[in-house]
Amino acid sequence: MSFRLAACAEMIYGELPLVERVRRIHAQGFEVELWDTRNRDIPALVATGARFSSMSGYFGGSLIDPDGSDRVVESAEKLIPTALELGVGRMVVHPAELGADGAAVRPLHRSSGQMWMTGLRALERLGSLGERHGVVFVLENLNTVLDHPGIPLARAKDTQALVSAADHPNVRMMLDLYHAQIGEGNLIELVRGALPWIGEVQVADVPGRCEPGTGEINYGAVAKALAGTGYSGVVGLEAAASGGAGPEAGDNALAAFRNAFTVSRGTYYRPNVRTKIDKRDVSHHDQ
Template sequence: MRFSANLGFLWADRPLPEAIRAAHAAGFDAVECHWPYDTPPAAIAAALRDTGLEMLSLNTLRGQPGENGLAALPGREAEARDAIDRALDYAAAIGCGAVHVMAGVAQGSGAEAAFRANLDHACARAAAQGATILIEPLNRHDAPGYFLQHSDQAARIIVEAGHPNLRLMFDCYHLQIMEGDLTRRLRALAPLIGHVQIAAVPDRGPPDHGELDYRHIMGVLAGIGWDRPVGAEYRPGGLTEDSLGWMTALRGI
């Protein structure tokens, strides 16, 4: 199994270009990030070129404090689409193949209509540059009130939207908290999954403890033919380099 370092959490104390180089030195196969917009794209592109790593994904902006995204907020469509366009422009500049469109804190039919319309915009724009749009259910403890909380909700939106470049971000940490039964969910949702992320449950630490056996999860992924890097999106609880023992244990699965 191959792994991607999520630089929103790993080496988060370093500028992004330095974090990319640190991930390469530590043996990661790819990187991903949250909000890279304060760093000039040329600096990120140079670090990726120097290391040979691919940036797998980045997020749209969160909006104002507490909003956690804009795409499902009725009446905020112009802002949401500006955030989507900005993310896709940045992704194109650094050779990143996917953008996670953050839904935001919202509920109800109006929120779903706004989310669907903004995803239509995102998918059409992304298709022109060969990019994928990701949506991700977040758990109610870390993201109270977030519009997208369950995998079946995300799957319904993806299937009904009908865009071939709209995919599910399957975050094992969030979905274990909200739903459990990850083995069956991974197998059932495999055709819709665009990226997989891991962290320990319930503390979101390194994936070597807690209530999920990631040796088993990696075996399930291998069984469904997953051949892309799995995203390590966890809080290291200290120096990132000191938290990486899990990678040796899981890489050979």
């Protein structure tokens, strides 16, 4: 069983310009995740030759707000040309509008039936938009305990319910296991239950939001459980390097991520390339 591995260029190699981060991630065989692509040098990013896994799919509005859901869809449509230029397959949306610090722009701590229905209708519209242009919109779960207070319908069970109700092939979950660990736990059962709706998986360890092996999550067991379900899509590292900002710290973080998600002994699959891993690079739980 193999996964396609990606790394978020917004959170690793932070001391380097974005294009250099992308080059470095690509050179090590990983796909690249991006956040906001506005005001970025898109031709320079394309010229790196990297394969881009996902990017932010909207830049305003709230999926669950009747007055804001139109803005989500409208902004998503404006980003489609950038996604197509980069070759991005998945565009990420959230249940509600996030501020610069990740908190809710308009904090709400209870969900309502109107929020559910508004979110569902907005996802259906995004599904139709994605179908027309050949992209998938992925709804990301968030934790409201630490990083994103005031976001209703943010837990994985809620995002799964919304995605499954939309029931559209161009609407899936961005299952973020860092957020799920903080808000829900029971990750292995979560990935098994969510499998039909997963478009991509994101990971980081808890606490600290750094690479696997720096916290409490047994990502080796999670990787084996994912493989056991038959999942062979993208697993993206959305994490900072625990060793700091230098290039060596970033390299080490990517190596730890690769090791955690190397399920079949001795072999690591990159996009279109199959290479052998030195046994020194295989973590102890795979030996």
